[in-house]
Amino acid sequence: MLSMRGIGKSFLGVRVLSGVDLAVTAGEVHAVVGENGAGKSTLMKIVCGVHPPDEGTIELDGRPVRFGHPLEARRSGIAIIYQEFNLLPERTVAENVFLGREPVRRGLVDRAAMEEATARLLGELGEDAFGPRDVVKRLPVAQQQIVEIVKALSVDARLVVMDEPTAALAEHEVESLYRLIGRLRERGVAVLYISHRLREVFDLADRVTVLKDGSRVTTLPIGEVTPAELIRLMVGRDLGAYFPPRSARAGEVRLRLRAAGNRKLRDIDLDLRAGEIVGIAGLQGSGRSELARAIFGAEPFTTGEMTPARPRSVREGVALGIGLVTEDRKAEGLALRQSVRDNVLLVARAVGAGNRAGVRDLLERVRLAPVRRDQEVRYLSGGNQQKVVLVKWLTMAPRVLLFDEPTRGIDVGAKAAVHDLMRELADDGMAIMMISSELPELIGMSDRVVVLRDGRVAGTLPAGASEEAVMRLAAGEAA
Structure with missing residues (x-):
């Protein structure tokens, strides 16, 4: 579905990406991991049209594309869900889903059509805990995240980028996200998944790409790498037992x-x-x-x-x-x-x-x-x-x-x-x-x-x- 080759990017003369390759197939959950500063966010912003690449090519369904604005990426079926949501808390779920592209009938916003379309998308995701008329600020964080995903699907997104999607979720809410990602996969939607939590990477991903210092280290099927090996690829060194040895004894x-x-x-x-x-x-x-x-x-x-x-x-x-x-x-x-x-x-x-x-x-x-x-x-x-x-x-x-x-x-x-x-x-x-x-x-x-x-x-x-x-x-x- 998406192929990126030789992607390079610099800001103010500082090189943040160099010769990065990334390929994503339909229905795949593809994890992108690396230390802070490895270039993950910059690469995702290039995918989504926030930044143009200085070097390299991007193909969507085998056709060259070059996004000059996030709207162009969205029209091509690419959506991003940031760690900090872009929702208007005082508005309803339906109003957030169709923000900026509300259906119009006789010169007025067609609320019935907007709510009906939102209800249909919620139903497709198996979500019945809230509805189109609920005000977003009254929803828990996990349900607000579902609203973001519904926004992406409402523009027929075929590739959804998720940036640290579980950072603000409780454990039971993480399980709901897992099920939701499973439904996206069944629909043939590709997911680019950024997370520091290795357990999630191994639970969800089909493949994983490792970035370090702005370059791609490797891309591997998740079944061909262990957590210890993945850490070593990310940080460039063996972290040993990962946790420091415990104290000999407690005091007063x-x-x-x-x-x-x-x-x-x-x-x-x-x-x-x-x-x-x-x-x-x-x-x-x-x-x-x-x-x-x-x-x-x-x-x-x-x-x-x-x-x-x-x-x-x-x-x-x-x-x-x-x-x-x-x-x-x-x-x-x-x-x-x-x-x-x-x-x-x-x-x-x-x-x-x-x-x-x-x-x-x-x-x-x-x-x-x-x-x-x-x-x-x-x-x-x-x-x-x-x-x-x-x-x-x-x-x-x-x-x-x-x-x-x-x-x-x-x-x-x-x-x-x-x-x-x-x-x-x-x-x-x-x-x-x-x-x-x-x-x-x-x-x-x-x-x-x-x-x-x-x-x-x-x-x-x-x-x-x-x-x-x-x-x-x-x-x-x-x-």
């Missing part, structure tokens, strides 16, 4: 909860010790993020005991030496239009404390890629943004550091760097609590795993516990 209790609760949590008993990484597992809605926010003082505990003290606000939590690396770094962790320097000093300035003089050493410690400290953080890769968030908290030398999805949306190389730093901090005596939806990461990093269910502790598992044991506790079965 830094934080203790006894029968702690609030409107979302009940009877939480938990100890966090110096030198230990405690993993928090559970299904969506189990109370994982709520636990971190309660400990931090953002959604305080209202019952039970917390030692050394129960913070009633974020300021009190910070004063107790507690830091929180939030799940959504862009919305809650960073001031995107401020510089690296201003971001790493946010906490120190807010509480009038912290080690401002040690910022340079901390930036070196987290191995932040060479960037100017006056550069706005919105221009950094996801991995480098996460490192800035870490340094922001390390300036105050916290006794307890809470990580909520610490590697979401960053590539495998950056993940390894964050994992190494977390273990170094624990080895230096910090108490760490880590929440992750990726069970291999949670099990690989944790010295023990505490499983939540319905706002309570369902059980605690030792280091190296199986994914099955975690899921049995999370689902309410005997471990």
Whole structure:
């Protein structure tokens, strides 16, 4: 269906793609993987007409094409679903699906035709949880993503590009996306799938193309490569066991909860010790993020005991030496239009404390890629943004550091760097609590795993516990 040969692209004299080949067949799920900066997004934007290539050729159904605008690509049956959706929240599903090309009857928008066409497309995807007249802002994220896919199908898209489609989805919503992609495949729609989550690549893809430093490394059938081999192809080196070795022993209790609760949590008993990484597992809605926010003082505990003290606000939590690396770094962790320097000093300035003089050493410690400290953080890769968030908290030398999805949306190389730093901090005596939806990461990093269910502790598992044991506790079965 699509053939790209020798694609090259430069911006301001900097070469970002060089001689890239990519071919996609009808009904195929083709994964494109690589570290941040490998050229994935630029290649996808060339596919979709956002950028013209400087070099190379593109053929669609064997005919040469050259898109000068995304509309030209869309008219040729190519659609892209970005990680951050392009929906108007105040409008209905049907209004979003037909935005800018509403059917007209007697000079007026034909709402009946628009809603009927939307209902038909939802039916073809087997979606009956919402309808054409529902307002988008009232839909959960997974259903908003379905609206994006329906938009693509409404223009007869034969190739759909998905950029990190599960970044904002819960586990049960990911399963719905899998089923949806299966239906697209059955219809003969090709899917170009970009993801840092290797499990999804191996679950969904027929073939995988690896990019590194703007060049194609290889394209392989998914059955001919292992996860370890794919990582090695992406980063150019062997990441060994992938997770750093665990600490030898835990130290003193830094934080203790006894029968702690609030409107979302009940009877939480938990100890966090110096030198230990405690993993928090559970299904969506189990109370994982709520636990971190309660400990931090953002959604305080209202019952039970917390030692050394129960913070009633974020300021009190910070004063107790507690830091929180939030799940959504862009919305809650960073001031995107401020510089690296201003971001790493946010906490120190807010509480009038912290080690401002040690910022340079901390930036070196987290191995932040060479960037100017006056550069706005919105221009950094996801991995480098996460490192800035870490340094922001390390300036105050916290006794307890809470990580909520610490590697979401960053590539495998950056993940390894964050994992190494977390273990170094624990080895230096910090108490760490880590929440992750990726069970291999949670099990690989944790010295023990505490499983939540319905706002309570369902059980605690030792280091190296199986994914099955975690899921049995999370689902309410005997471990």
